[in-house]
Amino acid sequence: MSWMGRLMYSYDNRYMLSVALRSDGSSRLAEGHKWHTYPAVSAGWNISNESFMQSVTAISLLKLRVGYGQTSNQSVDPYATLGRLSSRPYNFGSTYSMGYYVSQLPNTNLGWEYSITWNYGLDFAFLKNRLSGTIEYYVTNTKIFC
Numbered sequence: 001m002s003w004m005g006r007l008m009y010s011y012d013n014r015y016m017l018s019v020a021l022r023s024d025g026s027s028r029l030a031e032g033h034k035w036h037t038y039p040a041v042s043a044g045w046n047i048s049n050e051s052f053m054q055s056v057t058a059i060s061l062l063k064l065r066v067g068y069g070q071t072s073n074q075s076v077d078p079y080a081t082l083g084r085l086s087s088r089p090y091n092f093g094s095t096y097s098m099g100y101y102v103s104q105l106p107n108t109n110l111g112w113e114y115s116i117t118w119n120y121g122l123d124f125a126f127l128k129n130r131l132s133g134t135i136e137y138y139v140t141n142t143k144i145f146c
């Protein structure tokens with residue numbers, strides 16, 4: 001189960017802002033760790049639409065961007081928070097019997113794995129959009145939410 005909301009704002013096609021909030025729930029995770037809410041925010045500055053750039057005709061587009069966000073992953077097997085019993089045959093005197101032992105302890109701290117990402121970008125276009133490109137730099141760090 002999930003929910004998400006996003007707000008976007010642009011002023012004069014020069015300054016852009018986007019804010020998002022998402023919350024995910026998973027029954028695969030341990031009690032108290034079933035939900036994780038994570039934000040995302042990004043901002044952009046379209047430098048080519050500034051008044052001081054109007055006389056620079058060679059540059060069609062020049063935009064700086066920065067963004068921060070989280071994504072998550074609940075990719076665990078169903079019932080992984082519960083302990084596991086395994087069977088083992090054994091001899092009890094002259095009688096063959098089946099016994100059980102704990103092969104996996106319960107994990108009451110199993111929670112979301114999430115990644116925090118920073119993204120920096122520069123979009124550009126020259127000569128009436130005949131030559132364009134993007135330069136990106138991003139960093140992602142993954143953590144476990146317990």
